[in-house]
Amino acid sequence: MKSKPKVDAFHAWAEKQLTRIPGKSELAKAFRYGLSRWSSFTLFLEDGRVAIDNNPAERALRPIGAGRRNWLFAGSDIGGETLARAMTIIETAKMNGLDPQAYLADVLDRIHDHMNNRLSELLPWNWTPAGTVQSEAA
Helix, strand or coil: CCHHHHHHHHHHHHHHHHHHCCCCCHHHHHHHHHHHCHHHHCHHHHCCCCCCCCHHHHHHHHHHHHHHHHHCCCCCHHHHHHHHHHHHHHHHHHHCCCCHHHHHHHHHHHHHHCCHHHHHHHCCCCCCCHHHHHHHHC
């Protein structure tokens, strides 16, 4: 793995820098913060499912930040919570490579007569369009 030697060198460098800067400074506080969370930072080295960065999550949150000013006027706290749930579903659909409009239209059309014990089939990471499910069954 190419990253591990670089991560190890960065850790040694960060610890050395911490000894060279004033202990009560904001910079020292930042170094201590990072070093105290080292196991979380290096988790990608041990678990292949963990990405080296969180860029997809940051990109998913960008529309929320851009629309924050508009969403101040959701009408009420409950309206804001409803909007947050809707945005979560939409962004989760996008992160799973789905067209959110097609996904929501299909799920809303099917959910009323879908069996409760099979609702997990409608989650974005398990979902297949209704036409696909019917053609495979035929």
